[in-house]
Amino acid sequence: MGYVAAKGGLEAILAAEDLVRRSRLSGSSPLLGIDQLQERARLAVDRVMGEAGLWAPELAARAFRQAEGDVVEAAHLLRAFRTNLPRFAMTSVVAADEMVPLRRIVPAYRTPPGPQLLGRTSDYTGRLLDLSPEAPSSELEDEGRSSNATGAAATNGTGSTASGNPGGGEGGLTTHRRLYELLRDLDLVVDRRRDIAAGDDPEPYDITRLPVRPGVPRSARLAVMARAETGALVNLWYRNILGTDMHLHEVTLGEVRHGLLPLPVIHPHTGRPVVVGRIRATEAEAIEDLSGEGRDRSRFDVGYGVCVGHNERKAIAMANLDIAVELDAGKGSLEQTVLMTTDALDSSGFLEHLKLPHYVTFRSMVERKLAVREAAAQKVGDDHEAAPMDRAPDAVLAGEPA
């Protein structure tokens, strides 16, 4: 019996897979090109890479297309692929200041060290669905050439900023001090620097090889959040600032950056670092007011967020949650929630598996209910005669007529 059922199931599964594949490949419009997806669905492709934990724009675009636009499914495909890749080398540590910024804003301070580079953003744009006919791309290119001489400047859009900082537009190739450093000079932040000269420079925790549980070092927490589902982090952030968790009070953003980070590896023969490529990343620093009970009210504290690709919501939520976990200090469940419930593959995988047959588990649950009822009926039956069930449960479940 069981064998027959399994066989029927297998046929249905193969037919379902075929239906997915054929529907995906057919249709009246041409198949989306990988290059199109990378260009036109840039943010979705970046999210897939970030949540998968692999910088591979072409493969992420391919996964996104295969998953018919389902970001979590695409991240799943890409992360599964990633687990089979051999590691060729480990990159050397890169200071975040080595990022070549495509965008850099300091919402907390009008004239920070270095420019406010608004870059490519719709932060100040009204959310209006544009129904006007779209201009051919050749016209747009001409427009870009006349307003901005270089490709980098074109990426930066207007170049200058809402605050009208005269430094705006000059950057893109130089590194600038952070607002955090300025606050540190003023002794206005909790100093979390490690004494690297004294050897306090631990290797980052590799969450792809080691299990993550509460109590892991901060590097593990940051790595988990960098790979977490954007929506999960945003929701947790919102719970903390406006909802029931309340670990955050007044958060201001010190830095939000999007740019290119170099990937240096040590050359096996020369022993010197060689930049083998660049990835785009988003960085955020969140300044927390420390106005809560029992806090050092004379100072701020700063949380940090960084993730692969352009995903400001994620980096900002991450920076906020980084400091929230620090402030919670293991008293509540926030650290556990961040570490163990924000991964897209974990949560979605668990949810999706509910759709697979649970016939045996559910049958055993039904039997437990009936056993409880029977036991209760027997107890009652000591005094009164228990009413017998008028229909056998098997017959009801099988849909037999009464």
Next chain:
Amino acid sequence: MSTIKISTRLGPSATHSIFRTILKALANPGRVLELDTPPEFPPAALLPLVLSDFTCTVALVGEGAAEAEVWLAAATGAIMAPPAMADQVVVLDPTAASPLLIEDLRRGTSLAPEEGARLALAVSELESGPLRLRLSGPGVRNHMDLALAGPSAAAFSALRRVNAAFPMGIDTWLFAPDGRIAALSRSTQIIVEDI
């Protein structure tokens, strides 16, 4: 022995096919499968060639080990280590598989059984030969017999001993010169019969 070019690496499809076959063999202990073996590699060395990278430690034992160490390290970046410390241990020469060597290999711990070593053992024949292993356990319906030649009966008795405390233990693959392989999972019960 022929010299193997240090630059030799397997292409992605060859790596994929060997990886799948190695996995399938372990899922079906004792079942003999055919590997599409590139002639320039000693078959047992294919295990670290497809499974290791620079985060793995590998030990090579037996005739030709010194030479294989050079190209394997170049091709994969794997770190060479003594057998007792290695993630993957390759015995290139059937007679080098001594019980002492096998008992010395890492078995992992109950909490970290994945730290048990993977053993690639060269045999001179599979499906024929004077040694017969009667296998049972997960992945084997009832039981099956696997005949082979090369390693001593004592080597398999040692394997039986090191795999006595599941989930700790050693997963073993047997590689014949003609490219046929079979695996003995750490959960496989082995009865050794020397005919």
